[in-house]
Amino acid sequence: MSNNVIIFDTTLRDGEQSPGCAMSLAQKKRMAKALASLGVDVIEAGFAAASPDDFNAVASIARDIKGPTICALARCNDHDIREAGRALQEAEKKRIHVFIATSPLHREHKLKMTKEQVVTKAVAAVTLAKSFTADVEFSCEDALRTEKDFLAQVVEAAIAAGATTVNIPDTVGYTTPTEMFDTIHFLKTTVPNIKQAIISTHCHNDLGLAVANSLAAVEAGARQVECTLNGIGERAGNCALEEVVMAIKTRANHYGLDTGIRTEQILPSSRLLSAITGSVVPRNKAIIGDNAFAHASGIHQHGMLSHPETYEIMRPKSIGRIDTSLVLGKHSGRHALVDKIKELGFDTASEDIERIFADFKALADRKKHITDADIEALVFGQSSTGPWQLAQMQVTSGSGDTIASAAVVLVGPNGSEHREAATGDGPVDAAFKAIERAIGMEVHLEGLSVNSISEGIDAQGEAQVRVRYAGQNFHGRGTSTDIVAASVSAFMDVINRISRQMAKAS
Ligand SMILES: [Zn+2]
The missing domain is CATH 3.20.20.70 (Aldolase class I)
Structure with a gap:
């Protein structure tokens, strides 16, 4: 055999x-x-x-x-x-x-x-x-x-x-x-x-x-x-x-x-x-979870330093988990970016390098050190597109006696513009409501979480949204250095997933 x-x-x-x-x-x-x-x-x-x-x-x-x-x-x-x-x-x-x-x-x-x-x-x-x-x-x-x-x-x-x-x-x-x-x-x-x-x-x-x-x-x-x-x-x-x-x-x-x-x-x-x-792996998931190779206890850490195999049955590298010292920034060129994308395990021939490089430059203007997690987020950035695009958004956050509000301009499936505004409990809530109104779709928000996916004060935030619509669960995610923008991009992601699924079903 x-x-x-x-x-x-x-x-x-x-x-x-x-x-x-x-x-x-x-x-x-x-x-x-x-x-x-x-x-x-x-x-x-x-x-x-x-x-x-x-x-x-x-x-x-x-x-x-x-x-x-x-x-x-x-x-x-x-x-x-x-x-x-x-x-x-x-x-x-x-x-x-x-x-x-x-x-x-x-x-x-x-x-x-x-x-x-x-x-x-x-x-x-x-x-x-x-x-x-x-x-x-x-x-x-x-x-x-x-x-x-x-x-x-x-x-x-x-x-x-x-x-x-x-x-x-x-x-x-x-x-x-x-x-x-x-x-x-x-x-x-x-x-x-x-x-x-x-x-x-x-x-x-x-x-x-x-x-x-x-x-x-x-x-x-x-x-x-x-x-x-x-x-x-x-x-x-x-x-x-x-x-x-x-x-x-x-x-x-x-x-x-x-x-x-x-x-x-x-x-x-x-x-x-x-x-x-748009559905994220739990941190403790075997092999691929963020914590799968993290050793927190002092005894384990000591053992690991003396000899990795004391507590590690697999090398992180064997599944493609790498930590590299090469950090990219504002002055990194296209070549360094391509090398980094390769190193992270992506097939550069099939990626849209032009688009990633443009997004990279835009991010580098806002953020000093671009980490591996940032690069991954950039590579994945356009994985979910349309039919709805957020063309413009303005939010004000409420504090004291100011009410949070949001105004959005969305471009719909046939190129039509939809403008709406809403108030809410905080800028994220206001933005979600304005988007729902503009599209004419009401979803039930089941959860929203924002995590930082890279380190430092200018870290990129990754937002995950879970919603229910027509008896089904949908997930969306979005990244940005701004947590309101990350949440809104995750919400747009989920709205687009629902719209695509509905179009497919009809
Ligand atoms: Zn089966």
């Missing part, structure tokens, strides 16, 4: 369909490029039959992203599979991923199908998918709540029909590590043609076990893990790519396995995703 674990990334499909993570076409393409640089083996680009936008995203990633296999998801019906095949047409390497639910609950209540009907449908789907590409993955949705004998029967039939990967997903995040191990072991020892396919797993994190369950599957012989960056995905999310990859790497002595991931790209890719979705 191979020592290589295939990393199947579903950030753009399972991740993107989760609440608050919707991405525009440009954002999906940018993320797909980052995933290719990260070295994932397969990019699941979307569900082609879901909507024309999803179709275009898959087709455009298939056309432009080289390196990884590009995969499209399809239910076991002719229309879905043909759309997937059509969307993947221009891919260098393509895979169609078909799925059908196999558990009794799903068969009886959702599909209203017998076991035999499920097998027949699975076989027909794999056969049709094979007419578009030799690389076909078959998934038994809710596999871990499926009768074991029936699971083995479906898997055998799918492989016989030509499936080259069989995926055993814990769709509802219900299983445990030993149960997962036993299931994969059972399939390996029971299904006669199992050697003709790669066993895969896809775990959800409802009980916080997605990574543990994926690793258990790997120990039992699975050689593909489906995962997402930052663990985003339906409900509590998916198996986190960075965690499963670093567990395999750090514990090579235990697993004896490897992945093709360029781990130094983990942090830049993870931060790009946060910037695109």
Whole structure:
């Protein structure tokens, strides 16, 4: 059996369909490029039959992203599979991923199908998918709540029909590590043609076990893990790519396995995703959280100074966390900026250096030392655009008997100007109200926080806003050296995310 674990990334499909993570076409393409640089083996680009936008995203990633296999998801019906095949047409390497639910609950209540009907449908789907590409993955949705004998029967039939990967997903995040191990072991020892396919797993994190369950599957012989960056995905999310990859790497002595991931790209890719979705990683999150490598206790610090391995199982550098002494400022040129962007792990060929350099110069006029965090913020700066732009804003903060007020000029989707003013409890509240009025949209503000993302009195502030609109959660973020401006830019970010999602839905 191979020592290589295939990393199947579903950030753009399972991740993107989760609440608050919707991405525009440009954002999906940018993320797909980052995933290719990260070295994932397969990019699941979307569900082609879901909507024309999803179709275009898959087709455009298939056309432009080289390196990884590009995969499209399809239910076991002719229309879905043909759309997937059509969307993947221009891919260098393509895979169609078909799925059908196999558990009794799903068969009886959702599909209203017998076991035999499920097998027949699975076989027909794999056969049709094979007419578009030799690389076909078959998934038994809710596999871990499926009768074991029936699971083995479906898997055998799918492989016989030509499936080259069989995926055993814990769709509802219900299983445990030993149960997962036993299931994969059972399939390996029971299904006669199992050697003709790669066993895969896809775990959800409802009980916080997605990574543990994926690793258990790997120990039992699975050689593909489906995962997402930052663990985003339906409900509590998916198996986190960075965690499963670093567990395999750090514990090579235990697993004896490897992945093709360029781990130094983990942090830049993870931060790009946060910037695109506007949802920020908790500080204590494994591998990628801000505190993941911070040692606060005196005993630990002393140990670290004597020998890093006393308390550090991974080097920060191995995931792309670097601290450099090169500080940029007003007099730094374009060349130094490009070097710094490269050093931070970004692919300078795919970044808009002109725009970043202009923003850099503007920031350098306001701020003496430009730090790594500042540069990252500049690179990510334009990740969320339109349809609304804030053209002008004036705020007065109230103190004593003055009332805080804000006046804004917004430019709308068709270039029309919208002017509004409002008063409020403080300048941020007033600005948010004025923006809502100008757009004619009312959102429910659930939270606003401002953190400094670089050091010093002239630090850049990063604002994060959480709002609810039409029963859904949305996140936005914005940066500026001025906290009111950072908050307003985060609010504009969230308004634009909502507008884009609404446009997509209608
Ligand atoms: Zn899933």
